[in-house]
Structures are given as structure tokens and as C-alpha cells.
Amino acid sequence: MRVLAVEDDRRLLATIVNILREEGYEADGAETGDDGLYLAQQGIYDLLVVDIMLPGMSGLDIVRTLRAEGAATPLLLLTAKDSVEDLVRGLDTGADDYLTKPFEIREFAARVRALLRRHGAAEPNGDVRYNRLTLNTKKREAAVDGEPLELTHKEFELLLFLLRNREQILTRDQLFSRVWGLDTEIGCNVVDVYIYYLRRKLKPHGYDHVIQTVRNVGYMLKESRPCSPKPGPG
Template sequence: MRILVIEDDNILREATVEILTGEDYIVEQAATGDEGLYLAEQGIHDLIVLDIMLPGLSGLEIVKTLRNNGCAISILLLTAKDSVDDRVIGLESGADDYLVKPFAMRELLARIKALIRRKGNLIIEDQLNYGKITLNNKFKDGFVDAEPLGLTNKEYEILEFLMLNTEQIVTRDQLFDRIWGLDSETSISVVDIYIHHLRKKLVVYGLDTLIQTVRGVGFMLKES
């Protein structure tokens, strides 16, 4: 799971990143609203932890921009304002939840896990489920009828992203940026190579057609 933390308080941001990394989340961070929006618009994260008061664009402006562009990513707002009106404005702008500063890290983790569970009934604790496939975060592998697929790290990450976005188009750019990184010098054609490897492991169970190619765009995980 990949989380983006957008917070201008250096101490709080670094502490949040450290805690989330310790929980095995992959975390990226930004200290300004403009940088945060740029990273959020790449569409490679599963959740955003977003401060309202930021240099440049505010957290509310970021939420509105993402929602207006059709981005459905889960957003947890951090706010120093505790009035009902401020909380209502945050939620009405498109945020999924809010947390008032100062907060305990245990509560932050609980809110994040609740938002991840809320993403859909395919998520059960540390597992992702779609059709006959179960993806287990503890073992970093996929299973079909309890038989392991024997996924490599990158195959696991690709299948995880597809399962988190079932029946939605995931572009090659999104997969490349999420798995290999925005600054990677690897060719984007590596995405197709790994999709080919994944299909070969699924064909044994007759599930290779689950990963559908959307010509010229990317891929979609969808049962026929």
C-alpha cells in the first residue's frame, strides 16, 4: 500500500512517515501544496494524508482539484481547526475523513486502516480478494485455491495495484511510476514484460484473461 503525506510541519511529517513506514506502508512526502498536488495527480497512491494549511495550494484546494478531475483516492485531512463548520467544509469538499491536531499516532493508524477497508469489500485485513485470487500482504504472494503463485516483488506490487483498482483502467504510466518510481531510467516497456510474466503464472489456473489489455492505454483486472 502506498501513502502520500502532504504536511509542511517537518517534525510532524517526518514522524508520520517513520510510523507509516514501520507499518510496512510505502510512503512518499511533500511539504507544499503545489508539490503535493503534482504527486497526487500521478494516480499511484492508495491514500493521501493531507494537511489543510499548506504553503501554496491549501489542502482544501487540493481535494477539490482531485475530485473535479475524477480522482477517487481516499483522503484523510489533518486540521488544527476543531469547529464543526471547518470539519463540514472539509468533508463537503470531498475528503473521506479528518483528524484534528494534535493527535495520537495510534489514532492516525486506525483512521488509515479504516479508510483502506472502506475502499471495498475485496479487502479483508491483510488480504486482497478478487474472484479466485487472494493476495496476502504478510507473505507477499498471491494464492489461487491456497496454491501460491510464486510472485516476485514487482509482480506482487503490480497485481496488488490492479486488485486495488479492479474493473478500472490502470495506465502503463501509473504502473511504471508506482512500481519503478518517477525518476527511474528503466524503459516503460518493462511494464508489459512483467504483465506477461504475471499472465504466465495465472494461465495455469485458467485466469490469465483476468488481466485485460486496454489497447494504447494500459490494463484492467476484470472477470469476463
């Protein structure tokens, strides 16, 4: 899973990013509120860790803006203040949890895990499920009704991102940035190619329709037919 940390203290930001990576997450960092908001608006992160006091746009302004735009990404606020008013204001603005600096590494990691579990992270055995579809993030395996899907690395990452954001419209830019990265020179049309690959592999299982095209926007993973397993041999 991918986490964005927004913190103006460069040493603390590096520490947070290192902790997240040691916990097994992909992690990016930003040192200003404006940069943090821009990255958060790309819709490619599973969790945001945001300091309240930032140069330019504050952490609370980031939360307000994202929530006003309809973004539901879980958000952990970091604050050097311990006043009840600040904490209440942050939660009322739309943050999901808070942590007061300085904090213990173990507590920070535990808060991150708890927020990700609450917002659809994998089960303890690594499974992420949606109706007939199961992806295992530990073994990097996929299956429909228990029947294996042979996926490449990029196909797995693309399907996993769709699965974790099921029943939500994802733009081509969001899918491209999450799976291929922000700095790659590959064109966005690679998303359409890999969606075709995924549908071709899902079709023998009678489940290619679960990836829906949203015209002129992108794609969405959504069950639009009764969730009955593929019939067995007569």
C-alpha cells in the same frame, strides 16, 4: 500499501512519514500544495493525508481538484482549526475523514487503518481477493482457486496493485511509478514485459484473460467471463 502525506511543517511531516513507515506502509511526503497535488495525481497512492493550510494550493483545493478529476483515493484531512464550519467544508469538498492537530499517534494510526479497511485493504489475515484470485500481503503468496502462483517480487507487486484497483483502468505510467518508483531509470516498457510474465503464469489456470489490455492507455484487472473455477480432471 502506499500513503502520501502533504504537510508544510517539516518536523510534523517527518513525524507523520515515520509513523506510517512504522505501521508498515510505504510513505512519501510533500511540503507544498502544488507538489502534493502533482504526486497525488500520479494515481499510485492508497491513501492521502493532507493538511488544510498549505503554501500555494490549499488542502481543500487539492481535494476539489482530485475529486473533479474523478480520483476516488481515500483522503484524511489534517487541520489546526476546530470550527464546525471548516470541518464540514472539508468533508463536503470530498474528504473521507479529518483529524485536528495536535493529535495522538495512536488515533492517527487508527484513522489510517480504518480508511484503508473501508477502501479495500487486506483482510486481517492479509488476503486480498477478486473472484478466483487471492493474494496474501503478509506471506507474499498468490493463488488461483487455491492453486499457488509462483511470482517474483515485482510480479507480486504489479498484480497486487492491479487487484487493489480492480475494474479500474491503470495507465502504464501509474503501474510503472507504483511498482518501480518515480526515480528509476528503467523504461516504462518494463510494464508490458511483466504483464506478459503474469499472463503466462495465469494461463495454466485458465485465468490470463483477467488482465485486460486497454489499447493505447494501459491495463485493467477485470473478470469478463463467468467466474467458474477451472474444471478438474474428468
